[in-house]
Amino acid sequence: MEMHDLCAIAAGEARCVLATAVKVEGHAYRKQGVSMLLTEDGRMYGSISPGCLESDLQARVKRVLDTEHIAFAEYDMRPEDDLSWGETIGCGGLVVVLLEPVCGELRTVLTEMHACFESGSAAELTRYFQNKHSRVQYGWNRVKPIDRKLESALCLSLVTKGKKSAEAEFWNLPVRITAMYTPKPRLIIVGAGNDAIPVARLAKAAGFRVIVADWREGLCTSERFPNAHLVLGFPSEIMSVLDIHRGDYLILMSHQFPREREFLELLSGSEYAYLGIMGSKTRTARLLNELPPLPHLHSPVGLSIGADGPEEIAISIASELVACKRAALTENRLAQRGNTRATNGHSACSR
Template structure:
């Protein structure tokens, strides 16, 4: 579950806490910067661990909500001889979690972030710790889409770390911080900028200014400023609303895509069949202006109607997009593309080559390929595929079955 979903859930949950892994060292289930929501009545949305930490985090929720103060919680699972965590710990790393009551100002920020995500806008959320980590200031800012700066979709220009985020959409807030007690360990790590290829959300680390009592208020050597950069959900446009599209839409939503189903058949293109998706009804010439395809979009042709798909492909010639999957054999795809200028990012047959059989397994192969392309993972990127490895799709036509 990503921040887009958490922001939407926070809007309906009146008493909840945002938990964020602000420091991760060693092996851990999730990466630094990931968040989850915990409610007063015991509901959990998202995860930080495979289940090792969530019960303890949930036990802190009432106190955080009662005091309306933030807490740091440390989980140090690195010592091999430390049996205090029992047999449920399978990570062996250090995780420092920041728990924030979702009320007043933070709730307002999450609402604005949700609105930004809905409009397809990037968001930077900055926490600046002050007064020796006893107070925190929030900044948030909408970031211009990467395509307007002619940069790859997953490589936005990060906000300069030593500068305050400032524009018309900026909100600055102050909230008191409370530290949880416990046996604290001091581990020094250098503050670094995240790799441009790192999985989002990312944390931009700003070196802290040493103080005389830094170890009493900041035992984990946290940077003074943390900036998390979040992108909108990538949009997956599926052309076709047949029965085989249903599992593809369901799995793609679970994989973090904003799914749009487009078809000219009203009886098939319905919310009863595709709950939680956006529906666009019409023939290719009618839906293309509505879709406004851009370079962050993923498209899949699954209508099984040759003339309609050919018509739509002709209109995609001058469009920018991230992925174009075509359902069907290589022969059918070759006929569809015959006479057209070369199209970009074509994946055909659509889906990873996992030997899939039947709609559900084919949907899994498609969802897996979408995830691989989203994170730019490709076994063919180096031009070499080892024997027995799973082949990911690349540009152009791909041989082999799913």
């Protein structure tokens, strides 16, 4: 679950705690910088481990909320003879988790960051630790619309300065943590037929903001697509509303040849990350006839897994979307590593 989701959930929870892995060594289930949300009544959103750490974190929630003070929890699974954590987590690493009550300044910051994500911008969150890591102040900045290849990325920069508590010294924790979060990528599905329903559902679960566009009022409804943003209209009417960017993912699956041809003509010259077209190669060739080359084209849409029927086809499409998203993220990480300047500390990148 991305920070985009956690900010939205926190807005509806009166008493909850944000848990963030601020130190990871060895082979751990999740990477440094990943967060989850825990509520006072026992609900959990997101994960830091396969499930073995979360119950212990949940047991700490009430104290963090009652005191309104941050806390740290250490889970050391590195010893080979560790039978308490090592067997269940299946990794053998060290994880230090920061627990923060979502109240006051942090609640305000998360609310503002959510509005930032919804507008399509990235956000940079900085934690400033004080009084030997017993208090924290927050600062955040909107990052102007960026190269959407950064989608779903979290880049965590740790800077070591000043005095630390004994525990912080032992873990080598910094006094300032800066993390950049980006909004979830958009998936625009053109076509609201029955076969689009499982695609929208799986894409939502895979971390996409789903938009369904169609000109047929009886199909493009919230009852059929409860977790999607709906855009009603013909291609010429919806293009300005969609405002397609280079990080967007597009799928044509209306099965209406003239409308899809019109959409592709209007799409020419636009930048985007992915274009999938439902149908045979012959049909796609006809759709593209005499059009300028369209980049990032996937047709037939979906991975070749021998899928049969709407649900299996939806799985193949969602799998291809995730594969392309992760490939772009990896490419961006490699580029970042090549451009990273040396700092007085250490850094890590994660989801």
